[in-house]
Amino acid sequence: MVQERVRSRVEEENGRGWISLEGVDFVRSKKEILRRISWRVEPGQHWAVVGANGSGKTTLLLLLAGYLWPTRGAVTVLGKTFGQVDLRELRKSIGWVGSFLQERIPPGQRPLDLIVGGKFASIGVFDAPTEADYEKARRLARRLGCDHVLESPYGVLSQGEKQRMLIARALMCDPRLLILDEPCSGLDVVARERLLATLDALGTSPDGPTLVLVTHHLEEITPAFSHVLLLKDGRCLAHGPKDGVLTAENLQEAFGLPMHVERRGGRYWAHPKNPS
Numbered sequence: 102m103v104q105e106r107v108r109s110r111v112e113e114e115n116g117r118g119w120i121s122l123e124g125v126d127f128v129r130s131k132k133e134i135l136r137r138i139s140w141r142v143e144p145g146q147h148w149a150v151v152g153a154n155g156s157g158k159t160t161l162l163l164l165l166a167g168y169l170w171p172t173r174g175a176v177t178v179l180g181k182t183f184g185q186v187d188l189r190e191l192r193k194s195i196g197w198v199g200s201f202l203q204e205r206i207p208p209g210q211r212p213l214d215l216i217v218g219g220k221f222a223s224i225g226v227f228d229a230p231t232e233a234d235y236e237k238a239r240r241l242a243r244r245l246g247c248d249h250v251l252e253s254p255y256g257v258l259s260q261g262e263k264q265r266m267l268i269a270r271a272l273m274c275d276p277r278l279l280i281l282d283e284p285c286s287g288l289d290v291v292a293r294e295r296l297l298a299t300l301d302a303l304g305t306s307p308d309g310p311t312l313v314l315v316t317h318h319l320e321e322i323t324p325a326f327s328h329v330l331l332l333k334d335g336r337c338l339a340h341g342p343k344d345g346v347l348t349a350e351n352l353q354e355a356f357g358l359p360m361h362v363e364r365r366g367g368r369y370w371a372h373p374k375n376p377s
């Protein structure tokens with residue numbers, strides 16, 4: 102029902118779909134970082150993006166959030182085609198969690214202000230927040246389990262606390278798209294499971310945002326994720342429903358080593374067959 106409502110709204114706005122890349126190339130310093138990427142995300146789907154180091158995953162996410170511009174091809178996000186839309190406005194509907202943002206946060210920033218800034222898609226100065234904004238930020242921090250460090254400087258927080266703050270910040274604008282670039286990096290095994298459970302709950306909530314997750318670890322693709330895009334050297338090697346993409350053959354092609362893939366508890370676990 103929710104999916105149908107979203108779909109019809111998008112079709113009214115723009116025939117190009119919810120999120121789509123059409124024939125996208127991205128070139129920097131004469132290097133083709135992404136090549137002929139065509140990808141479509143429909144409302145109600147959640148995607149994981151997988152590939153070896155340097156295959157182009159973060160670049161793809163930066164294109165989705167409008168932080169980078171394609172050299173060729175068209176990018177449509179939330180039914181809006183870049184070039185025909187005010188990106189600053191569009192970004193208020195896109196939550197971002199990842200090192201690209203983390204590196205830009207001043208170590209002295211108060212986490213409560215960091216979360217509130219998510220409403221304005223801004224890290225530093227923003228319009229005057231209301232008491233209701235602060236109350237919402239505290240509520241999100243409680244939901245993410247990081248409300249005990251809201252007054253400590255951001256720079257002293259543990260990696261797990263920083264990641265939780267970033268997710269709370271991303272949810273501050275009630276995003277329609279949540280982009281997660283390796284959100285579990287640096288987390289211990291328990292913190293990782295807790296974070297994954299939070300993401301899975303978001304993904305299964307009927308009015309939750311579309312999730313796009315970059316990960317190196319297949320076990321982080323929780324049941325809420327329905328689809329996978331597999332990248333190799335800037336090209337799309339495979340994409341579609343995750344069962345069809347996360348095969349030993351595809352992963353061997355992507356990572357260059359024979360892989361063993363197991364499915365347990367609705368999740369996938371992969372390791373090289375002959376690690377040496």
Ligand SMILES: Nc1ncnc2c1ncn2[C@@H]1O[C@H](COP(=O)(O)OP(=O)(O)OP(=O)(O)O)[C@@H](O)[C@H]1O
Nearest residue numbers: 129130132134152153154155156157158159160161
């Ligand atoms: N501005 C740039 N100029 C030149 N090369 C770049 C630029 N940005 C990215 N690259 C290169 O493009 C490739 C893809 O980078 P990207 O960060 O998207 O990969 P990734 O799949 O996210 O890697 P990782 O898994 O290691 O985080 C890398 O080889 C990187 O060095």
